[in-house]
Amino acid sequence: MTVMPNWLDKRAYLTPHKEAIVLNDGSKYTFKQLQHDAKSYAAYLKRQGFNKGDHIALLSSNCYEFAVVIHAFHYIGAVAFLLNTRLTAPELLFQLKDGKVKGLIYHSKYKEVANTLSEQAHLQLITMSAPREEEITDYETEIDLDEVSHILYTSGTTGNPKGVQLTYGNHYWNASSSALNLGLHQDDRWLLSLPMFHVGGLSILYRSVIYGMPVHLHEKFDVEAIHRDIMERGVTIVSVVTLMLEQLMDRLGQEQYPNTFRCMLLGGGPAPKTLVEQCQNRKVPVFQTYGMTETASQFCTLDEDHMLAKIGSSGKPLFPGQLKVVENEDECPANTVGEIVVKGPNVTRGYWKREQANREDFQNGWFKTGDLGYLDDDGFLYVVDRRKDLIISGGENVYPAEIESVLKGHNDIQDAGVVGIQDDRWGEVPITFIVKKDQSLMEEDVINYATQQLAKYKVPKQVYFIDELPRNASRKLQRHKLLEFIKGEK
């Protein structure tokens, strides 16, 4: 058991007047202010009847209050369920029920869906803009690294979404390992425009409080605002996905970032070679990463020195982490593709209430990612296939199995297969192949149905009707064969 003081308390004690959060409109909050607001909100949660160990969900896009709520959770010792605002009510309901969530904090923008959810899942509703006066007095002064702080849902290759349990320790190890890898400068400022309900955005919040570093918090990716923050507001590190980086490079044009800008941390799939070269030409230091919810964000990072020499690689695992490429439990030789398995103090201890998945995916401390890749002669990782069939669309993970499962719920659909195709704007988008039960079924029926059930980025962009899906002897869908049906078309 490793115990340390509450992080925000400690940070507000060490550097009370340092900026914690800077918003797009220029407003700033110090760690002392953030502490006050979080302790006041924690007092409010306590008055609402919430206590240590309670499961509470948060439905909000990025904003200052999001950070306040996250730290308030720590003061009362609640477990946070951060909801993806792009999901539909049925998708959210599944998580809330599966996670035995007791209360739902919502941003006023999401009042309508919050009401629906509250009714259907019998949740206590809590507004984010609660009255904040007195600070909490009786609270968790210490943090036990072994305790679960978050349950974040992720879809998998099979069945329903699973709740990834992340501990305080997972976050701490991620933050400290990242500092050992990227270094840590007195003047660092990290720009956060990724959704905070995903681990990639959330982890920046923890780096802020653990390092004592300002976060430039953006509600969403706005290329103008982010360009300005780098050029004029002293931002030194930005976390991006490929789509964002492309827009930033277009906006940069022939200009150059200030010398103090030192890291473009690139996640969510490999970047095209031309983009990396473009960055190199403009002296923009790109650090390609590999990580997932189960590793509390980045697990591997390719450093600037190898940005071009090892193009397409995600680098090496950060200091406390171990990574192997295996085939049938044996380690593969260099340059041979196998499944990527990882181990380390920032890896989740397992999924919430998913005993079978935990038995299958975790062995002797090693977590089987399901991703395929290889290590080259120098030990650099190349990911060749993210979680078999995973589609990454605009930085969001889309799992074919989840969409198929929803489509098969339609009365007139007998079978459904989903794959990703290349897309200029989103990187990839899902398309679907349908076997009809009722011949009157039309493309728009499928789209409409999917739109009701699934987040917009998961809705298939094209629908193909076929007679039978390609399945192997054991009836497993062979998704790679689906694409052959449309090859002739293109």
Added chain:
Amino acid sequence: MTVMPNWLDKRAYLTPHKEAIVLNDGSKYTFKQLQHDAKSYAAYLKRQGFNKGDHIALLSSNCYEFAVVIHAFHYIGAVAFLLNTRLTAPELLFQLKDGKVKGLIYHSKYKEVANTLSEQAHLQLITMSAPREEEITDYETEIDLDEVSHILYTSGTTGNPKGVQLTYGNHYWNASSSALNLGLHQDDRWLLSLPMFHVGGLSILYRSVIYGMPVHLHEKFDVEAIHRDIMERGVTIVSVVTLMLEQLMDRLGQEQYPNTFRCMLLGGGPAPKTLVEQCQNRKVPVFQTYGMTETASQFCTLDEDHMLAKIGSSGKPLFPGQLKVVENEDECPANTVGEIVVKGPNVTRGYWKREQANREDFQNGWFKTGDLGYLDDDGFLYVVDRRKDLIISGGENVYPAEIESVLKGHNDIQDAGVVGIQDDRWGEVPITFIVKKDQSLMEEDVINYATQQLAKYKVPKQVYFIDELPRNASRKLQRHKLLEFIKGEK
């Protein structure tokens, strides 16, 4: 249980060709070379019959091979006893026997004393300059942070020296906490001239392997060589005690260090105000620290921003650490002196085989340092009395109780009291007050006797004969009253 890959293996994988160690003569060793040498030495230790869990002592001053041996210990999983080379044979014997040490690795400079120790404690002798050919193949590939890696002896306020058990975790947390506090730059180079057998020197070795940072390793403090390393060899951080800093400032004269020099980490007691001002005038950034063997080196650090505003303070505890000032278990209000107690993942789990001391000194994870101090209104720590009566002489800790216990072993001495007095060169030196049993006892008899039994820095510099020592009702020696006997003299 937190597990990570062997540190040197991981580092040699991440940055094989980066400099690990730079010596005074300019020779350099990469992490890959250090790994090879350590693995070869580990193979040699294994051939000598040593295995996981064995207690092995090392008697050496600073040198490259010291680092090799330290890492070799980790490969075989041995527990290291690092011996202070300034101690006498009887002092060393005590540690070796108390620690159930099985083997002694010695530098050729200490061959004679090693032979004596080996005979008297039945130790297997191992030379540092062993043949190094093949690397070890069957070794500890992982490090469990909860395992003890070192037992380092420290004298206390009462009785015999005690072995402080330090785990891998204590070292890791110290290294990562220090990086969070001081930052971490790509071009950092840390100069190590403190003895590596003390935790202050040893901890720099761990920072090197964990950060991937070159250490400039000096056998001893040589003001010319250290000045040169800062001015010409790109050293950015130097660990010093007051005596060293004074000499460095004298040598600096009207020159200035390069802008890249960013930290003079000052341990071993508070610095005189004039010295800190001198540093400020010459733009030398001084970071005053407070720490001890039991906290695996620095626990608190005063940052550069408060160097003058909070002169005399040791700052605030590093991120994962907690500190309180207590009187009878109650927390003292601000500006009130009490005992300093600390808690955190870099604090020792306890002393080796000292159940009573462990019961007394450790409570609910808090360690009672025995030092007295107070926190000011802003929470900055001021240490007013290091471990009641502790004398700090040239950076070495000298405990009156230990010297008294030795002196009382003399046939002609009935009672003895020891206190420290100010000394221009060493900061403080011990002096003694003796109650004779036999009136023929002379000052030189006392000095000669002490010289045989005690390290030179512990030998009293003056001897006063008095009729009776001042003791309170419970017969406890009142050392502060001893100084009154000689007040008239000065």
